[in-house]
Amino acid sequence: xxxxxxxxxxxxxxxxxxRLVKARIFDKNLPVHTAWDLGIGDSTAIWFFQINAKEVxxxxxxxxxxxxxxxxxxxxxxxxxxxxxxxxxxxxxxDAMVRDLGTGRTRVETLASLGIKARLIPLMKVEDGINAVxxxxxxxxxxxxxxxxxxxxxxxxxxxxxxxxKSFSLKPVHDWTSHAA
Numbered sequence: 316x317x318x319x320x321x322x323x324x325x326x327x328x329x330x331x332x333x334r335l336v337k338a339r340i341f342d343k344n345l346p347v348h349t350a351w352d353l354g355i356g357d358s359t360a361i362w363f364f365q366i367n368a369k370e371v372x373x374x375x376x377x378x379x380x381x382x383x384x385x386x387x388x389x390x391x392x393x394x395x396x397x398x399x400x401x402x403x404x405x406x407x408x409x410d411a412m413v414r415d416l417g418t419g420r421t422r423v424e425t426l427a428s429l430g431i432k433a434r435l436i437p438l439m440k441v442e443d444g445i446n447a448v449x450x451x452x453x454x455x456x457x458x459x460x461x462x463x464x465x466x467x468x469x470x471x472x473x474x475x476x477x478x479x480x481k482s483f484s485l486k487p488v489h490d491w492t493s494h495a496a
Contacts, residue, residue: 346403376465468495
């Protein structure tokens with residue numbers, strides 16, 4: 316266990332219940348949705364998921380850094396061809412509407428020009444997002460192979476412990492785990 320981990324025990328519980336599976340959980344009859352955390356200097360993370368009733372199937376995970384949105388558009392297209400993904404919604408954070416100084420376009424507009432119609436997740440506090448993930452994880456199944464790095468990031472996403480004050484910080488640590496989380 317990692318001290319201060321937000322989702323570690325939930326991921327462990329999913330593992331104990333057999334919900335981190337090596338079998339292919341992708342269903343070609345269900346649309347694929349994506350959820351993004353965008354970064355330029357930082358990493359961009361994309362989760363690929365399907366919804367079947369109350370069940371959330373996390374079927375794939377993509378992360379990279381130092382590349383443009385065209386890279387991610389090409390990766391999504393590649394997965395359409397190689398995996399048979401049929402996309403429905405692409406969820407981006409609210410800050411995807413910020414205009415780029417060089418082009419004057421938002422990231423949403425840039426993605427649209429690359430064939431990806433994005434939807435925005437409303438602005439919320441980090442704590443509210445953490446709670447939303449805590450509520451959602453018990454309904455999830457993960458492709459353990461395609462999502463291995465993302466699962467490990469979720470397992471390690473944490474807040475620091477202050478030995479002097481004997482308490483956890485109020486905010487999560489911003490490191491390689493935070494983009495996936």
